[in-house]
Amino acid sequence: MATINIRRDVADPFYRYKMEKLQSKIEGKGNGIKSVIVNLPSIATSLARPPIYVVKYFGFELGAQTNTGDNDRWIINGAHEASKLQDLLDGFITRFVLCKECHNPETDLTISKDQNIIRNCKACGQRTMVDARLKLSSYILKNPPKKEGKEKRDKKEKKKSRAAGNGEEGKEASNSEEEGNKNGNGGLVTGSNNLDQYKAEAGSDDEFSRHIREAAKDITADGTADGGFTIDTSEKAMKERQRNELTSAVEKLTMGDDEDDEEGAGSSSFDTFATWFEAQGDKPSDVDDIEIWKKLSELGLDQKHKTLQVLPQCMFDENIVKQIAPRAGLLKKLINKTDRHEKAFLGGIERLVGKSFPALIPSMPTILHQIYENEIVSEEAILKWGEKPSKRYVDTATSKKVKGASASFLTWLKEADDEEDSEEEEEDDE
Template sequence: MATVNIRRDVTDPFYRYKMEKIQSKIEGKGNGIKSVIVNLPSIANSLSRPPIYVVKYFGFELGAQTNTGDHDRWIINGAHEATKLQDLLDGFITKFVLCKECQNPETDLSISKDQNIIRNCKACGQRTKVDPRLKLSGYILKNPQQKDKDKKDKKEKKDRKKSKANGDENKEHSNSEEDSNKNGNGNGHVQPTSNLDVYAAEAGSDDEFTRTITDAANEISADGSGEGKHSFAIDTSEKAVRERQKHELTAAVERLTMGGDDEEGDDDSPYDQFAVWFDVQEGKPTDVDDIEIYKKLQELGLERKHKTPQVLAQCLFNEDITKQITPRAGMLKKLISSDRHEKAFLGGIERLIGKEYPTLLASVPTILHQIYEKEIVSEEAILKWGEKPSKRYVDTATSKKVKKAAEPFLTWLKEADEDESEDEDDE
């Protein structure tokens, strides 16, 4: 898809800040004619602004009503060509995105105590006011950019959680030598006792959170009943690897077209085509380049579909998922742009573990922790997903097993939120 510089007055082809060109289509006729902005979410994401701000700005400037529908169709009443909307977008960028000091688009919006809209520039650090006389300014004051504020709050919250966990760790440090002698080799190093321990050790993680979910995960057996403390060994012999690859290939189309969305599949659906393309790539799933994947999704018209994150969860990952999430985080964050995308991605993870790799049950807390840390899926979406079993992506019994395995992480999230609330009340 064609891209342009966010600042179109900058002609440098290597200018780092780019966005897609506006794509619009005119529908209806007579009094019912309307313009649909096809790729507005992608453009808004490049500008770090909610799509609703952009479409509202267009409405104010054109004197036309807007309709957001189900957030897939961003509609402006009347016939408006893409070139005209692109010119209007330049005005939005100048007034609500670019730093007034350095003209850099890398800004966030916040609302000050005196009800001024502030552009916070990440490049030069300046805080500049948005003109309060603009019509969109009134809308923003009534509808602040909650998602970005939540991201900042979540980051600060996570930092405080880590600090608190490290503080608890220091309190227990006096007992660590005795614990090491019991569980380790006598020199203070604890030997990993499960897959969760191994992955945590490889990631260099030794905080209280990892130890907490490790202890709980060790109680989870292969059937998710919570009985037993057996870790799961993965057969890495050449024969076993070949068998797994054969299994993945034959199950690909079936797994990509089952469950989890209202988009119908058929024998030659775009998802089937993507599955065939992906499975014939040479090497392991991790060898398929993110850019090539994104290009293929664009070619098939799948990059904005809500079911796509579910499909990717089942394509990109296998029994080594705990090592595969981080390298894919950038692409996944670009593709997962709504609550429905988040739900579908978690559903794909649930199906991957519950149906294809049940030996990963003990690693569910670690997997969710990585998804949360990389901000691929929001805390709210994870907690909502874990509320109760669902038959949307797998059968109810399997869903129950996966979500039971997730309980240590879900509990940690809830308790951390309660601690945050108490700390705020104390302040």
């Protein structure tokens, strides 16, 4: 898709800040005529602003009602040409994106204690105020942006530091445990491979790792649960389960339900994609991200949240922990941080692990950690997903196992978040 400079007054073809050219289509007739902005999520991502802010700005400027993005359809009542909306977008960028000092679009929005909207520029470091008299300013104050960008990265660093600190406090205990392992008394008997893998990636034997170790104790090294249920972990069995679950996932989308119905997301398209992916090679890594994107676009599935239910069945296998990071760029582009897309992706992961590769259930904390670290899904979505078992993507019993195994990561994420909120409140009081 054609891209243009975010600042259209800059003619430099090598200008680093780009976005897709706005595309819209006019639907309906008479009093029911409306304009649909086809690629608003992509444009909003390039501007680091929620899509709802952009569409609300259009509505205020045009004096028209807007749709809040149900089914990823961003609608403005009335007939509005793409060129007109592109001109209005320039106004939004000037007022709510560009730094007033250096005119760089690399900013994010925060709300100050005195209820002013501040643009924080990552390029020059200046903090400039947005005009409070604008109609959209009132909307933003009532619907503040989620913490993203630098604040989110800082938040993660705090969590890592806190976890590392806890690890130092428990270092002596860990050393004693290691000594016991050498002597043959007190060694890990279950889930050790998963834990060792996580420790290598995390870089420290912190408290979080110990929580994961505790959560894995109900699974023995040969994949047998305490209840006697044996998991066939042979390559042939795993591949067969994955193929069956992919077929099942597509069939589930074929039946559909009221909540997830999407215009134009025909079941045959999902089936065609699954068949195409399987024909590309024996391993998920055989298929390039660009080819996946092209195929999804060709089938009209690149904007559909149901696509995220199918993708994990195709793109990942028993090596999912190592496969997530290389796919992060494509997944973030497809998910676009909408609630429905995030929910569907986590549901796809739940189905992949719970049904295709049940031996990976103890690894759920590591899998979620990779998803969180690579900023594929927001922490809010992960916590909401983990609240209670659901039969939406798998049977309730399997959902309970998967989410139960994830408890250590969910607890760590929630407690660290609560502590940071308390720290922020104390700073505000000061």
